[in-house]
Amino acid sequence: MTNWKNLDTLDSYEEMKHAERVNLAEVMSGENGAKRVQAYSVLMAAGLTYNYAAKQVDENVLSVLSKLADEAQLTEKYKALYNGEVINTGEKRLVLHQLTRGQLGDTVVADGVDKRAFYVEQQEKIAEFAKKVHTGEIANAAGEKFTTVVQIGIGGSDLGPRAMYLALENWAKKHDTFKMEAKFISNVDPDDAAAVLNSIDVAHSIFVLVSKSGTTLETLTNESFVKDALKKAGLDASRHMIAVTSETSPLAKSEDYLAAFFMDDYIGGRFSSTSAVGGAVLSLAFGPDVFAQFLEGAAEEDRLSMKEDLLENPAMLDALIGVYERNVLGYPATAVLPYSQALSRFPAHLQQLDMESNGKSVNRFGEPVSYPTGPVIFGEPGTNGQHSFYQLLHQGTDIVPLQFVGFKNSQIGTDVVIEDSTSQQKLCANVVAQIVAFACGKADENKNKNFEGGRPSSMIIGEQLDPKALGALLAHFENKIMFQGFVWNVNSFDQEGVQLGKVLAKRVLAHETDGALKAFSDLLNI
Known part of the structure; x- marks a missing residue:
């Protein structure tokens, strides 16, 4: 029997809160870091790989996350969804x-x-x-x-x-x-x-x-x-x-x-x-x-999301690490950083996908939840973002988990060599450098030049962005968001939060306004 319970009622949530914190700068330095990069990786569909070496997890945390997946019945709930149960409780609809x-x-x-x-x-x-x-x-x-x-x-x-x-x-x-x-x-x-x-x-x-x-x-x-x-x-x-x-x-x-x-x-x-x-x-x-x-790439990734073993299910693993970051480590946002100009609007799509799905403060039964749910999602393609908001990501007061996406080869297949490296190599070098810089930081007596490190990231890696890889990438994030909604016990498939503004806009256009609504309407000559 499938049970829909709030996160804070689960035994594994209490265990997760008391798990020993990982010193990211320490585990990512030297040979320890090299071993983690090889070990903390899971295959996705269409030749993609999800690497989470630079996340604040270890075997102990992963064990607790696996217990959480079982206790929250994530595999069973996904099965209920694709077998046609009414998962969208707000609108009493199937999710297909x-x-x-x-x-x-x-x-x-x-x-x-x-x-x-x-x-x-x-x-x-x-x-x-x-x-x-x-x-x-x-x-x-x-x-x-x-x-x-x-x-x-x-x-x-x-x-x-x-x-x-x-x-x-x-x-x-x-x-x-x-x-x-x-x-x-x-x-x-x-x-x-x-x-x-x-x-x-x-x-x-x-x-x-x-x-x-x-x-x-x-x-x-x-x-x-x-x-x-x-x-x-x-x-x-x-x-x-x-x-x-x-x-x-x-x-x-x-x-x-x-x-x-x-x-x-x-x-x-x-x-x-x-x-x-x-x-x-x-x-x-x-x-x-x-x-x-x-579609084939998306279907292949959907099938991987059926796996019960957390370490063989990249979307579920990504989701639960995100829950750990949001609900235990207290991080309020996630930056999506594709090092591919072709994915220039992918962060904007994920912004809607994630924030409209899990931006909820009541559970599936309309009861208030007492823990944070969906994070703020933002992002831009690299390397543009490096010359924009990375300053805050590296040295700001908030720690923001990062999701990098990178490909070994460009889509066009041609490149030029400048200063002994191609443009694509320069792009990939920046991904590698940023992951290590965020994780390990750099000590400096000049505090303006000091980097604390300890800033977590993951990376999805592929050979080239082609149709199958794109489908797999899309399905990965769709399923990640679904799993997180299950853990938080929210309905990820309605969006009542977009309705009130629409209703008031119709009142403004019909000139059925008073108070602040009328005053603002007058300011804009409506």
């Missing part, structure tokens, strides 16, 4: 994003439909549509091929797909799978839509409107902006637009769209990159085969 990339357990039937078959059907329809666009069978009114795809969405309908597109753009160009340039409109700020429209040829552009309900205010506003631009160009908008929505939304059977592809309420926006939300734009941009490889 894993089914978009593979069948992990039992057949899941919801609304009278085999959901795995439903998601595969949508992927096949998207693949067929994308191929027709690429061959010119589906073309503009003049019979000319579409060369650009523009996604219109917000939140999970934008951040994930945008991050995935940018992650694979150069790889696809190098491997001759680049089909169409992709652009994204998300902000209701008219300057966002205007900037995108001014950068494209609308006559050769196809637009993907993403709204599960078909009523998302920002998205429909931007759709109107785009339709107006198409009309001014003398174009029929219905020949240039497709919809990704639910089967019951007003967009589903509208003649305003060339085609409609479906998602459902069992996949939250921030978990939707492997559904039709990401599938349409990525299949159009890179071809269905690339999207299929992306």
Whole structure:
């Protein structure tokens, strides 16, 4: 029987709090550090490796974390999720994003439909549509091929797909799978839509409107902006637009769209990159085969997350080390630092994925929790961040755990040698240097130049960022966040915290305001 208990009621939590603290600077120095780098590592999917040598853990702490995984029933809860139990208690829904990339357990039937078959059907329809666009069978009114795809969405309908597109753009160009340039409109700020429209040829552009309900205010506003631009160009908008929505939304059977592809309420926006939300734009941009490889990498990582042994389950291990850092060591934030320009928007996606999922102060039953839950997530790609916020990370008063991501080879496969090393070698050298600098520090009599060290980090390492590796990377973090939500006993799959502002904004637009709401509205001439 699966029991949902608060973290502070578990015996292993008390044991974890009393575990002897690890002196990171000491264990990472000299030969001890070299041995840890070799030993504290676990294989991920798609050739990736999760290395946690520079984390404040040892065999004793890991043993306690393993007990916590068992006591919190993490494997059982994951199994309940992929077998179709109602895990999203806030909205009384199943949680099925894993089914978009593979069948992990039992057949899941919801609304009278085999959901795995439903998601595969949508992927096949998207693949067929994308191929027709690429061959010119589906073309503009003049019979000319579409060369650009523009996604219109917000939140999970934008951040994930945008991050995935940018992650694979150069790889696809190098491997001759680049089909169409992709652009994204998300902000209701008219300057966002205007900037995108001014950068494209609308006559050769196809637009993907993403709204599960078909009523998302920002998205429909931007759709109107785009339709107006198409009309001014003398174009029929219905020949240039497709919809990704639910089967019951007003967009589903509208003649305003060339085609409609479906998602459902069992996949939250921030978990939707492997559904039709990401599938349409990525299949159009890179071809269905690339999207299929992306799904394969995610499915492979999902299967690893089923393992009961903590030291063979990278997502669970990463999650529990994060719980230890948050709830015992008291660290309030985590920085995600990809040393890959292709992952420039990956931290922004993880920011939503993590903070919208586990930014909760009540448990699954609506009762207040008395311990910290989700950390603040932020980050930028290296080496840019080194010239920005690393000062605080190295010498600030708060210790911030770090998650590095690095690859041995670049996506483009070509490089130049400058001062006896290539650009990629310089990039990787910076990752190595930062990990050791954060862990070990440097003593100096000049306190302004003194580095205390003892600042923990982990690193995910791969050969090259390709579609399978990207899928594995995405699934790793999705599953890490899921496991942490289970430990904290929060519902990681609703997001009521985003609703109040939307309600008040509608009141402002309807001029139904008083007090501070009216005063602020007057300041902005609304």
